[in-house]
Amino acid sequence: MNYSRYLTAVSLARQPSALRKLTAIQNAGPPTLITLATGAPNSTLFPFHEATITLKDGSSFKLSDSLMTAALQYGPTPGFTPLVKWLKGLQQRLHNPPTLTRPGPEGGLDLVVTTGSMDGLAKAFDMLIKPGDNILIDTPTYAGTLSALHPLGCNFLDVQTDHCGMVPDALRNKLSKWTPGDSKKADSDIPKVLYTIPNGCNPTGASLTESRKREIYKIAQEYDLLIMEDDPYYFLQYTDSPAPSFLSMDVDGRVLRFDSFSKILSSGMRVGFVTGPAPLIERVQLHMQVSVLHTSSMSQVMLFKLFDMWGDDGFKEQVKRVKTFYSQQKDIMIAAAEKWLTGLAEWHAPVAGMFLWIRLIGIEDTKSLIEEKAMSKEVLLAPGYVFLSDPNEKTSYIRASFSQATPEQIDKGFERLASLIKEELAAQGK
Numbered sequence: 001m002n003y004s005r006y007l008t009a010v011s012l013a014r015q016p017s018a019l020r021k022l023t024a025i026q027n028a029g030p031p032t033l034i035t036l037a038t039g040a041p042n043s044t045l046f047p048f049h050e051a052t053i054t055l056k057d058g059s060s061f062k063l064s065d066s067l068m069t070a071a072l073q074y075g076p077t078p079g080f081t082p083l084v085k086w087l088k089g090l091q092q093r094l095h096n097p098p099t100l101t102r103p104g105p106e107g108g109l110d111l112v113v114t115t116g117s118m119d120g121l122a123k124a125f126d127m128l129i130k131p132g133d134n135i136l137i138d139t140p141t142y143a144g145t146l147s148a149l150h151p152l153g154c155n156f157l158d159v160q161t162d163h164c165g166m167v168p169d170a171l172r173n174k175l176s177k178w179t180p181g182d183s184k185k186a187d188s189d190i191p192k193v194l195y196t197i198p199n200g201c202n203p204t205g206a207s208l209t210e211s212r213k214r215e216i217y218k219i220a221q222e223y224d225l226l227i228m229e230d231d232p233y234y235f236l237q238y239t240d241s242p243a244p245s246f247l248s249m250d251v252d253g254r255v256l257r258f259d260s261f262s263k264i265l266s267s268g269m270r271v272g273f274v275t276g277p278a279p280l281i282e283r284v285q286l287h288m289q290v291s292v293l294h295t296s297s298m299s300q301v302m303l304f305k306l307f308d309m310w311g312d313d314g315f316k317e318q319v320k321r322v323k324t325f326y327s328q329q330k331d332i333m334i335a336a337a338e339k340w341l342t343g344l345a346e347w348h349a350p351v352a353g354m355f356l357w358i359r360l361i362g363i364e365d366t367k368s369l370i371e372e373k374a375m376s377k378e379v380l381l382a383p384g385y386v387f388l389s390d391p392n393e394k395t396s397y398i399r400a401s402f403s404q405a406t407p408e409q410i411d412k413g414f415e416r417l418a419s420l421i422k423e424e425l426a427a428q429g430k
């Protein structure tokens with residue numbers, strides 16, 4: 001893979017921070033090294049002494065001495081080293097990426113801890129997308145991604161999706177304006193990046209089947225595309241056998257995978273991680289060196305201690321607890337939809353995630369219904385237009401989240417929604 005082809009001028013211009021290099025030399029140096037080089041503050045002045053974190057099951061762990069110092073001090077840009085090691089082991093166990101051991105300057109696989117997966121996405125877009133670029137993207141898709149991309153001035157090549165995710169034929173159709181050979185021409189405007197949310201898509205709840213993933217990966221090989229696999233709902237697949245990831249089939253080193261602990265451990269700790277080809281991960285790290293420096297040391301140390309205490313079995317038990325809860329919430333929302341929305345709306349039951357994508361029958365544009373009228377019924381949902389690359393496009397869809405509402409609230413919320421829809425249809429003379 002020729003990774004420089006994908007990089008923006010801004011990303012190519014990024015150089016390693018001299019001070020961060022000094023820190024790396026210092027960290028690698030012998031204990032006898034006397035350093036007067038770096039400007040890290042004296043941690044003996046920090047007022048925090050130790051912390052005990054107690055979990056809901058009554059177990060606990062303590063942060064003290066060297067761990068507390070690490071939690072309070074600057075750390076390596078790639079992430080807290082013991083956590084990075086644990087995460088690389090997790091990726092090997094879950095995805096067994098074919099490029100894991102690929103030698104050579106193109107490098108194998110690398111990983112960087114980011115401040116939530118959103119931070120990783122934003123830095124990857126900055127690395128890959130320049131004004132005027134064509135980007136292939138799920139439609140509808142995550143509003144945060146659209147907000148990150150719009151200011152970059154790219155052209156959205158919306159690829160149709162259904163309840164099984166991106167439609168490979170629709171992807172081929174979008175690419176039919178070019179030939180695979182165009183990817184070899186420096187002056188071609190052929191797309192270089194494909195962004196997709198493979199599991200429990202936000203907002204549709206759709207999950208790509210394995211066969212579709214393999215077909216999409218083959219298309220990416222033909223047209224030399226990078227795949228941005230934005231997968232924060234990977235651990236929210238209700239099945240006991242999660243679908244193989246793009247990373248697990250990435251024989252070329254063309255997948256950048258974005259993971260997050262927001263949905264299974266804590267959204268406020270802001271810990272995500274990007275896994276992908278070393279030359280691309282290096283660019284993300286160079287950007288981090290001049291933005292956040294590194295993800296919060298406290299968050300990383302806390303997670304490392306949690307994983308160290310849990311072991312693999314403990315982590316798997318937490319994932320099982322989380323996906324069982326969301327599967328139950330999904331069932332509750334589907335039951336409420338069947339009870340209140342039958343005849344008024346259509347939907348597909350998701351197999352992952354926390355969202356239900358609902359088409360309101362007879363209502364061409366849900367924007368005003370949701371933003372102006374829904375509050376009169378004291379029910380709030382997400383209007384479908386916020387998930388479209390053209391916010392002026394009309395859509396009959398709304399997104400309902402089953403992540404936080406109680407079963408009673410979900411039932412009452414859909415009862416209110418049904419009343420709202422009926423009043424709207426009556427007002428339209430339908």
Ligand SMILES: Cc1ncc(COP(=O)(O)O)c(CNc2cc3ccccc3n(O)c2=O)c1O
Nearest residue numbers: 116117118119142197202230232260262267272
């Ligand atoms: C597909 C996809 N990719 C990346 C992210 C970011 O996750 P993180 O940075 O790892 O925490 C997300 C998070 N999505 C949302 C977040 C959110 C936060 C406050 C309020 C509302 C929110 N709604 O509605 C969301 O959908 C996502 O769905």
